Amino acid sequence: MNYFKTYWMATMAAIFWGANFNLARPVIAEMGPYVAGASRYVLAAAVMLLIAQTRRETVPLQHWKAYLTLGVVGVFGFNLFFFLGMETSSAINGALIMALNPLLTAVLGYVILRDKPSKQQWIAFPVGIAGVAIVVLGAGAQLKIALGDVYILIASLNWALYNVLVKKMMPNKVSGIANTAGIMTVGALALTIAAIMHGDHVVMPTIHAGSALLMMSLGGGVLAYLFWNASISNLGPSKAAIFMNLVPVTTMVIAAFEHVPPNHAQLLGAMLVISAVTFSSVSLSKKG
Numbered sequence: 001m002n003y004f005k006t007y008w009m010a011t012m013a014a015i016f017w018g019a020n021f022n023l024a025r026p027v028i029a030e031m032g033p034y035v036a037g038a039s040r041y042v043l044a045a046a047v048m049l050l051i052a053q054t055r056r057e058t059v060p061l062q063h064w065k066a067y068l069t070l071g072v073v074g075v076f077g078f079n080l081f082f083f084l085g086m087e088t089s090s091a092i093n094g095a096l097i098m099a100l101n102p103l104l105t106a107v108l109g110y111v112i113l114r115d116k117p118s119k120q121q122w123i124a125f126p127v128g129i130a131g132v133a134i135v136v137l138g139a140g141a142q143l144k145i146a147l148g149d150v151y152i153l154i155a156s157l158n159w160a161l162y163n164v165l166v167k168k169m170m171p172n173k174v175s176g177i178a179n180t181a182g183i184m185t186v187g188a189l190a191l192t193i194a195a196i197m198h199g200d201h202v203v204m205p206t207i208h209a210g211s212a213l214l215m216m217s218l219g220g221g222v223l224a225y226l227f228w229n230a231s232i233s234n235l236g237p238s239k240a241a242i243f244m245n246l247v248p249v250t251t252m253v254i255a256a257f258e259h260v261p262p263n264h265a266q267l268l269g270a271m272l273v274i275s276a277v278t279f280s281s282v283s284l285s286k287k288g
Contacts, residue, residue: 009230012224013223013227016223016224018246021086021094021247022091023215024036024216026208027209028086030206032203033084034083038192038194040221041184041188043213044184044221045181047222048180049185051222055177057175057178060178060182063174063182064182066169066171069165070170071186071187071189073161074158074183074187075183075186075187075188077154077158078155078158079187080155081152082152085148085152088147089149089152092252092255094152095247097152098156098247099132099248100156101156101159101244102128102242105244108164109163112168113168123279124277124279128245132269134272163232166237176230179229180222249269249273
């Protein structure tokens with residue numbers, strides 16, 4: 001796979017996930033975090049299994065340990081704490097915390113895989129994080145720790161671990177569609193069990209919340225996971241994770257379309273984030 005296609009997929013995955021912070025609010029307001037998480041991935045897993053069946057592909061059960069680990073960490077762990085966090089954390093605060101993911105992934109990647117970040121990455125990381133900080137501070141975020149922010153941080157840690165484990169555990173001789181279907185199915189089952197144990201009831205959402213849930217399932221679920229898994233396979237966890245810096249920028253842009261235009265500080269931060277991603281991408285492309 002060429003670098004342009006890999007970078008495009010990593011960028012699109014980050015954009016889909018950035019939109020999730022804006023879409024989560026109406027969903028949680030009507031469904032609650034447990035049912036929202038379960039509903040999102042029951043739908044996403046069903047779509048992935050349908051795609052796999054259409055392509056006459058099956059999920060190889062001999063890799064159940066890998067799917068169980070990746071599904072619990074990357075789907076169940078991430079999404080449960082994401083939805084719990086978005087009950088009280090703002091979209092922009094959540095996006096900022098998720099922007100710490102490249103650094104967390106680099107650290108875990110070095111500890112688990114001995115994947116040492118390049119000099120370009122070390123330069124890009126602080127620049128990207130500084131840009132994210134400017135974006136969030138320009139949006140008037142409050143610098144205090146709320147329970148929702150803690151949940152989002154736990155979600156970010158789960159995602160960083162998932163990034164590393166994908167590189168280590170993802171079956172190589174299985175298609176990305178079959179692998180993603182297996183991971184999502186495990187995650188959907190785990191989220192459903194959690195919702196049942198929590199005592200939540202299935203809620204029929206309104207058109208507004210239902211549309212948001214559908215976009216989160218198909219865009220931020222099916223497409224984003226397919227794109228992201230392929231990106232990690234080609235770039236490695238620490239190189240792919242820097243694209244997570246685009247998440248808060250996407251959140252900011254969507255907020256602007258919701259009649260909350262960015263100020264000068266937010267635009268400056270967005271420029272820094274995009275510059276960091278571009279610098280890292282160009283450097284890695286030349287190296288490859």
